[in-house]
Amino acid sequence: MxxxxxxxxxxxxxxxxxxxxxxxxxxxxxxxxxxxxxxxxxxxxxxxxxxxxxxxxxxxxxxxxxxxxxxxxxxxxxxxxxxxxxxxxxxxxxxxxxxxxxxxxxxxxxxxxxxxxxxxxxxxxxxxxxxxxxxxRHRPLVHKLRSLIHEEKVIGEPFRMFADFGLDVDIRNLPSTSRYRSLDLGAGSLLDVGVYSITWAILTLDPHSPSKSEMPDILATQSFQGNIEVTSSVILKYASSGRQAIVTSTTNINHGPGIIARIDGDEGYIEIEGRGGSIPHSFTVYKKSHTDSGRKYAAGEKYDFPEVGLGFxxxxxxxxxxxxxxxxxxxxMPWEETIRVMRIMDEVRRQGGTRFPVD
Ligand SMILES: NC(=O)c1ccc[n+]([C@@H]2O[C@H](COP(=O)([O-])OP(=O)(O)OC[C@H]3O[C@@H](n4cnc5c(N)ncnc54)[C@H](OP(=O)(O)O)[C@@H]3O)[C@@H](O)[C@H]2O)c1
Incomplete structure (x- = not known):
C-alpha cells in the first residue's frame, strides 16, 4: 500500500x-x-x-x-x-x-x-x-455544472442567472460583540453569504473564471437594520456578452432546502438544489425541445452529488x-480572483452604503 x-x-x-x-x-x-x-x-x-x-x-x-x-x-x-x-x-x-x-x-x-x-x-x-x-468552488458538482454550461453548452448560451442566500439571524437580540452585529467585525449579509451568490454568478456566467475573469458592471442596493446591512440585491452584467446575474443575500429569512440558483440559456435552463447557497447537492437540466406544436421543455435530467459530511x-x-x-x-481560487470578488463587494458596499471602520 x-x-x-x-x-x-x-x-x-x-x-x-x-x-x-x-x-x-x-x-x-x-x-x-x-x-x-x-x-x-x-x-x-x-x-x-x-x-x-x-x-x-x-x-x-x-x-x-x-x-x-x-x-x-x-x-x-x-x-x-x-x-x-x-x-x-x-x-x-x-x-x-x-x-x-x-x-x-x-x-x-x-x-x-x-x-x-x-x-x-x-x-x-x-x-x-x-x-x-x-x-x-472546489465541489465536484461545480466542475460538472461548469463543464455542461461552458463546454457542452447544454442550455445553449446562458444569458442570465439568479442566486439567493438567506440566513435567519435575530440580530436585535444578539450581543453587540457578535460578528453579525458589529461593523468592526464586518457584519452584514453581503460578506457573510452574499459572497456565495456572487460566486454562483461568476461560475455560471463567466467561462474564463478564475484565471482570466471579466469584471462585470455592477448595480446594487442594500437595506439596513440600524447600521447593519440585512439585505443586498446586486445586478452584475458582463459587458462582453450581455449576460446578467441577479444575486441577493439577506439575514432576515432562510427558506431552507430547495432551489438555490437558476441559470437561463437560450436552449434551456438549469436549477441548482441545495441545503443552502453554499451546500448544493444536485442540479437539474431542462432542455428546450422544438416540436411542430411549438417549443417546450423536456423532463429534467438530474445530476446528484451525494457527499459524506458537508464537503470541506x-x-x-x-x-x-x-x-x-x-x-x-x-x-x-488564485489571488487575482479573490481580489476581483473583493472589488465587486467593495463596489456593492459603496453603492449600498455599508462602510466598515477600516475602509
Ligand atoms: N465556509 C463556510 O461555509 C462558512 C460558514 C460560516 C462561517 N464562515 C466564515 O468563518 C469565519 C468565522 O465564522 P464563525 O461563524 O465560525 O464565527 P464564530 O462561531 O463566531 O467563531 C469565531 C471564532 O473566532 C475566534 N475569535 C477571535 N476573536 C474573536 C472575536 N473578537 N469575536 C468572536 N470570535 C473571535 C473565537 O475562537 P477562540 O476564542 O477559540 O479563539 C471564535 O470561536 C467568518 O469569516 C465566516 O465568514 C464560513
Whole structure:
C-alpha cells in the first residue's frame, strides 16, 4: 500500500466553521488523496481549545495552544486554517505568513480588496502559500455544472442567472460583540453569504473564471437594520456578452432546502438544489425541445452529488496538494480572483452604503 502524502493543520479559532472544517477533514472517505492531520488548535484560551478538541476531534490528539501566536510558532504545523471573524483575517494571515506558514483562510478573505492585496503582497515576498477557503468552488458538482454550461453548452448560451442566500439571524437580540452585529467585525449579509451568490454568478456566467475573469458592471442596493446591512440585491452584467446575474443575500429569512440558483440559456435552463447557497447537492437540466406544436421543455435530467459530511475535504485536499507541490497560489481560487470578488463587494458596499471602520 502506498503512503498518502500528509499535511499537518493548525486550526485558528474554535467557532462554528472550525468545527465543521475539522470534522470533515478527518472523515473516512473512499479514494482520499491526502492524509490530513489536525496537528494543533490555536484558541483564545486553553480551556476553550480543549473543549473544542473533546467535542469535534474525538479521534485526534492535537496540541492546544492558548494563544494564536503559539500556533504560528508551532514547528509541527504546515498549514494554518483561519476560522475567525473576517475582520481579523488580514492580521492573522499576515502573522501566519510572517511565521512562514502556509495559509488557508475562510471567506470572505478580508473586509475589502485593499486588505486582500496586502496579504498577497506579503505572501509573494515571503514565498508562502495562501488561498481563500471558498469551498463552493472546489465541489465536484461545480466542475460538472461548469463543464455542461461552458463546454457542452447544454442550455445553449446562458444569458442570465439568479442566486439567493438567506440566513435567519435575530440580530436585535444578539450581543453587540457578535460578528453579525458589529461593523468592526464586518457584519452584514453581503460578506457573510452574499459572497456565495456572487460566486454562483461568476461560475455560471463567466467561462474564463478564475484565471482570466471579466469584471462585470455592477448595480446594487442594500437595506439596513440600524447600521447593519440585512439585505443586498446586486445586478452584475458582463459587458462582453450581455449576460446578467441577479444575486441577493439577506439575514432576515432562510427558506431552507430547495432551489438555490437558476441559470437561463437560450436552449434551456438549469436549477441548482441545495441545503443552502453554499451546500448544493444536485442540479437539474431542462432542455428546450422544438416540436411542430411549438417549443417546450423536456423532463429534467438530474445530476446528484451525494457527499459524506458537508464537503470541506474537497477544498482541503486541493490546498494540501498545492502546498505539497510547493505552489504559492491555488489554481481554483488564485489571488487575482479573490481580489476581483473583493472589488465587486467593495463596489456593492459603496453603492449600498455599508462602510466598515477600516475602509
Ligand atoms: N465556509 C463556510 O461555509 C462558512 C460558514 C460560516 C462561517 N464562515 C466564515 O468563518 C469565519 C468565522 O465564522 P464563525 O461563524 O465560525 O464565527 P464564530 O462561531 O463566531 O467563531 C469565531 C471564532 O473566532 C475566534 N475569535 C477571535 N476573536 C474573536 C472575536 N473578537 N469575536 C468572536 N470570535 C473571535 C473565537 O475562537 P477562540 O476564542 O477559540 O479563539 C471564535 O470561536 C467568518 O469569516 C465566516 O465568514 C464560513
Amino acid at each position: 502506498t503512503e498518502l502524502p500528509t499535511v499537518r493543520w493548525g486550526i485558528l479559532g474554535t467557532g462554528m466553521i472550525s468545527s465543521w472544517f475539522v470534522e470533515d477533514l478527518v472523515i473516512e472517505r473512499p479514494g482520499a488523496k491526502i492524509n490530513h492531520i489536525i496537528q494543533a488548535i490555536g484558541s483564545s484560551s486553553i480551556e476553550k481549545g480543549g473543549n473544542f478538541v473533546a467535542k469535534h476531534c474525538p479521534h485526534s490528539s492535537p496540541t492546544v495552544h492558548g494563544s494564536y501566536e503559539d500556533l504560528f510558532n508551532d514547528d509541527t504545523v504546515d498549514m494554518v486554517y483561519i476560522g475567525v471573524p473576517h475582520a481579523f483575517h488580514e492580521k492573522f494571515c499576515l502573522d501566519a505568513i510572517n511565521a512562514g506558514k502556509a495559509v488557508f483562510c475562510e471567506k470572505p478573505f478580508t473586509l475589502n480588496a485593499k486588505q486582500a492585496a496586502n496579504v498577497f503582497e506579503a505572501a509573494k515576498e515571503k514565498g508562502v502559500y495562501v488561498q481563500e477557503a471558498m469551498w463552493l 475535504y474537497h477544498e482541503a485536499d486541493n490546498a494540501a496538494l498545492d502546498y505539497i507541490a510547493g505552489r504559492t497560489e491555488g489554481a481554483i
